Amino acid sequence: MRTSRLRTVHPVLWAGWAALAAGAVLCAVGWYGVSGERYAERQLPYLASCTIPGAALIIAGAVLLAQGRGSVAAARVEELYGLLVAAEPAEPEATGGAALAPLAVSGDLLMVPGGTLWHRADCPLVAGKAEAVPVDSKLVASGELDPCPICEPAEETD
Template structure:
């Protein structure tokens, strides 16, 4: 279940690798041409036509690779977040999948030493033996923040 964004990242990575390869080839050709000439005025055309554009292509390829890998990582995080927060629920006869939140419980839990409070059916605390009910004093003191996944409210307790 890959998103459309994951499919659009791969061309950026391929373009980065192609630019790196082309830049390396141009740099090698420029070096070979410069090394065969004795006089500087005969070396300049190789520098101008091969080595400098080759170096620019290497830099462009590195930037494309960095951007592509960052976008790929961001797309994977978004996909995982979507899988964690929502669960597909089949609707009657339309064949369309409707998403509903995973956590709807009214009971609030916290993990000792943690920084968040959760609904009891939140995927982050569900099944954890160390999760304990949230004390009203802790909520009032502001020591814990609400979980961004299950989005509990103080009124649910």
């Protein structure tokens, strides 16, 4: 999948590098021609036929390289998005219609001091945190703490 997308981007990068190289060659030829002429009227043809087109090719090459690298980055983002979408869990009907198991099932309720949510003890947001303390039922009753949207603890407390 990745190679097919990047093959369409490579010609733009190659064209950019080729334009840069051709522009550099033309500028070098123009400089060499101008440096060999003593009079300004004999230098103008080198400027018009080599140096100015060479500078234009250098600018065009820089634009093509910028566009090509942007396309490569966009292709990589698309590839990562495709991998992310492909990694989504299977649909419930594919697993036999069984309901998804809750993330946390513990009956013990914890909170983090200074936090705004209360959690089940096995909630991934507080599991293993030494600073987590048991929930004060007065805080829950007063509405200062909200239930965690991840583990969805029961509204009733002891």
